[in-house]
Amino acid sequence: MATRRSLPPVWFWLVMVICVAANRIASYSAAASIALMSDVSDFAVAVRADGVPYVLPWQAAVYPVVTFSLVFYVRPIVRWFRDGCVQPPSLLVRRRALSSPVVFAVGGFCGWLLGVPYWIGLTLAHFGRWTPELASQHVLSPLVNGYLAATISYFLVDRVFRSSVYPKVFPDGRLAETSGAVTLGMSGRFVALLLALSFIPMFVMLGLVRAAEVRWERGLDARTLLAQLGSASEAIFALYVLVGAVLAVVVTRTITGPLAAAAVALRRIQGGDFDARVVVDSADEVGLLEDGVNDMAAALRDRERILATFGRVVEPAVRDVLLGGRVEQVGRLRHATIMFCDLRGFTSLSERCGAEEAVETLNEFFTVLTAWVRECGGFVDKFIGDALLVVFGLFDEGSGSHPGPARSDGAAAAVRCASGISLRLADLSRRRVAAGKEPLSVTTAVHSGEVVAGVIGSQDRHEYTVVGDTVNVAARLQQIAKDHGGTVISEATFDLARAAGAEMSVSRADSVFLRGRTEPVTVYALSAAD
Numbered sequence: 001m002a003t004r005r006s007l008p009p010v011w012f013w014l015v016m017v018i019c020v021a022a023n024r025i026a027s028y029s030a031a032a033s034i035a036l037m038s039d040v041s042d043f044a045v046a047v048r049a050d051g052v053p054y055v056l057p058w059q060a061a062v063y064p065v066v067t068f069s070l071v072f073y074v075r076p077i078v079r080w081f082r083d084g085c086v087q088p089p090s091l092l093v094r095r096r097a098l099s100s101p102v103v104f105a106v107g108g109f110c111g112w113l114l115g116v117p118y119w120i121g122l123t124l125a126h127f128g129r130w131t132p133e134l135a136s137q138h139v140l141s142p143l144v145n146g147y148l149a150a151t152i153s154y155f156l157v158d159r160v161f162r163s164s165v166y167p168k169v170f171p172d173g174r175l176a177e178t179s180g181a182v183t184l185g186m187s188g189r190f191v192a193l194l195l196a197l198s199f200i201p202m203f204v205m206l207g208l209v210r211a212a213e214v215r216w217e218r219g220l221d222a223r224t225l226l227a228q229l230g231s232a233s234e235a236i237f238a239l240y241v242l243v244g245a246v247l248a249v250v251v252t253r254t255i256t257g258p259l260a261a262a263a264v265a266l267r268r269i270q271g272g273d274f275d276a277r278v279v280v281d282s283a284d285e286v287g288l289l290e291d292g293v294n295d296m297a298a299a300l301r302d303r304e305r306i307l308a309t310f311g312r313v314v315e316p317a318v319r320d321v322l323l324g325g326r327v328e329q330v331g332r333l334r335h336a337t338i339m340f341c342d343l344r345g346f347t348s349l350s351e352r353c354g355a356e357e358a359v360e361t362l363n364e365f366f367t368v369l370t371a372w373v374r375e376c377g378g379f380v381d382k383f384i385g386d387a388l389l390v391v392f393g394l395f396d397e398g399s400g401s402h403p404g405p406a407r408s409d410g411a412a413a414a415v416r417c418a419s420g421i422s423l424r425l426a427d428l429s430r431r432r433v434a435a436g437k438e439p440l441s442v443t444t445a446v447h448s449g450e451v452v453a454g455v456i457g458s459q460d461r462h463e464y465t466v467v468g469d470t471v472n473v474a475a476r477l478q479q480i481a482k483d484h485g486g487t488v489i490s491e492a493t494f495d496l497a498r499a500a501g502a503e504m505s506v507s508r509a510d511s512v513f514l515r516g517r518t519e520p521v522t523v524y525a526l527s528a529a530d
Contacts, residue, residue: 009081011164012074018156019070019104023063026112026149029239030141044133047123054122058115066111073103077165089169091178097169098181098283100161105154112146151196152243154184155250162254162281173280173291185284186255193251201240258286262293269293274301335407337414337448337493338471339378339390340478341369341421344441346386357437362386364428365440372424376417377410381465387478390417391466394453411448411496415504418444418487419526445477447490476514477523491522 073096080093089097096103119138123130130138166175184192261278268276274297280290343365350358369388370380378392393410421444429439449470455462473490481488489497489504497504505527511520 008078009164011160012078014160014164015074015100015104015157016067018160019067019108019153022149022152022156023108023111025152025239025243026145029148029236030145041133043127043131044137047127047134048137050126051119051122058118062111062114066107070104070107073107074100077169081168085168091180094169094178095181097161097165098175098178098183100165101154101158102182102184104157105150108153109146109150112142112149115142115146148196148243151192152247154192155189155247159250159254166281167279170280173287173294175280175283175287176291178283181283183283186286189251189254189284193247196247197240197244201236254282255286258282258290262289265293265297269297269300274298274304332453333450334394334453335410335449336394336451336453336466336470337392337407337410337446337496338451338466338474339392339414339418339444339446340387340474341390341418341442341444342387342478342481344443344482349438353437361437361440364432365425368424368428369421372420373417376420377413378417382463389471390414391451392417394451394466407448408496408500411446411493412500412502414446414448414493415489415497415502415526418446418489419504422486442486443478443481444487445474445479445481445489446487446493447474447477448493448496449473472516473514473521476516477521480512480514480523487526488523489526491524494524 076090076093077097077100080087080089116139119142120130120134123134123138258278258281265276265278276293276297278290278293280287280294282290343362346358346361349361353361365386366380366383366388373380373388373390376392378390379394381389381391392414393407396410421442425440425442429441433439447470449468451466451468451470453464453466455464456467457463477488477490494504494506504524506524507527508525509522510525511522513520
């Protein structure tokens with residue numbers, strides 16, 4: 001196990017192979033271009049022949065120095081991988097991981113750049129002079145082919161880091177937030193690719209043509225000249241087509257791959273899958289887009305969690321109105337139907353069964369009634385001990401100060417709900433009796449009229465609720481419901497529900513006096529629905 005941990009990761013060896021291969025390709029291109037473009041005078045021929053023995057010593061000196069420098073640069077990253085990628089990466093590791101593709105490209109180019117003073121100095125030392133005709137082999141060829149090696153190294157190393165390093169170092173994305181890193185944006189990538197695939201090949205072809213022109217002036221046979229020019233053109237064409245195809249595929253996939261993944265994630269998010277996530281593998285504009293998709297999914301996921309939590313504390317119908325911004329901070333006069341539903345005998349039941357079972361009983365009771373209320377189109381405004389305050393028709397169109405069909409519809413929905421409560425509780429009571437517990441029964445009262453609806457409370461805590469005389473009357477009716485068969489509705493609700501075509505089974509009608517009111521109120525006792 002220790003031996004395995006001491007070995008650098010696979011991506012490290014792959015990067016080394018890429019850099020060596022890129023420089024070997026550039027070396028082949030340089031040798032071919034120098035051979036085809038430099039032999040234009042006896043002095044140039046002599047200088048080239050003199051420099052051949054010094055090529056290998058130069059490479060033996062430069063390659064190890066550049067390689068050691070690059071290995072030293074990625075050493076913190078390699079060490080972090082050796083440790084198993086367990087600890088969060090340091091800022092140094094993150095910076096060097098992001099900067100490595102550029103550093104490898106620049107490091108390789110510097111090796112070629114150092115060749116310019118080396119070959120010029122060697123010529124001055126051996127011949128005592130240097131002429132501009134040597135620029136093609138001493139200056140232009142190292143710069144052009146060095147850039148070719150740097151471009152190949154950058155794009156291929158970048159690809160390796162995107163697939164093997166960044167997912168480990170940046171598991172949560174946010175590559176662009178790492179300060180101090182040297183990276184290329186989309187425009188920089190396209191400029192580098194454009195230079196490698198268009199400017200440099202054209203420059204090499206121009207050099208070949210100029211070299212052929214000089215040789216023609218020196219009297220070289222036309223047939224031989226055209227054969228050399230044709231062979232050189234074919235070799236350069238094949239080299240750059242191969243390099244261009246590889247780089248085009250690599251660069252295209254670094255763009256189309258993330259965009260396709262982002263599109264898939266967006267479709268999943270549109271379908272309600274807020275766990276969709278995109279792997280962020282760059283610090284450029286595409287990486288920012290990937291981070292944006294992940295942030296959007298996370299925000300929607302948090303929103304759903306908040307809505308779900310909010311919906312358990314606040315009735316979903318009220319929640320949607322509040323979040324939709326359709327509620328003023330001041331009270332508003334509206335028409336609604338109010339229903340109070342109280343669990344009978346709960347005080348004595350809680351004394352007999354204890355606190356834990358009392359809470360369990362209330363939860364069962366409220367769960368059944370809340371579901372039925374929502375099915376009937378109302379919402380639970382609040383739980384009051386062992387009772388519920390339910391509202392119907394408050395948010396319906398036409399429930400404002402002007403008359404409308406919503407008033408009748410709300411009253412009819414409330415009557416339907418009140419009539420069906422006993423039937424829903426009967427199922428719950430049968431399960432309770434089977435479990436050795438007491439059955440449940442309720443008293444219900446319904447009244448319709450104007451209410452004041454709004455956000456009520458203190459400065460730091462408030463709730464959306466309804467208040468007013470209609471609510472008070474409904475509460476008073478609930479107190480007398482025990483003597484009228486368990487479910488009573490006021491005359492106002494009866495008339496509205498009947499106007500909406502509601503079917504009601506009335507067992508009795510009485511005129512009662514309520515506390516705080518001088519005029520009697522007619523109430524109807526409803527029979528339970530079948």
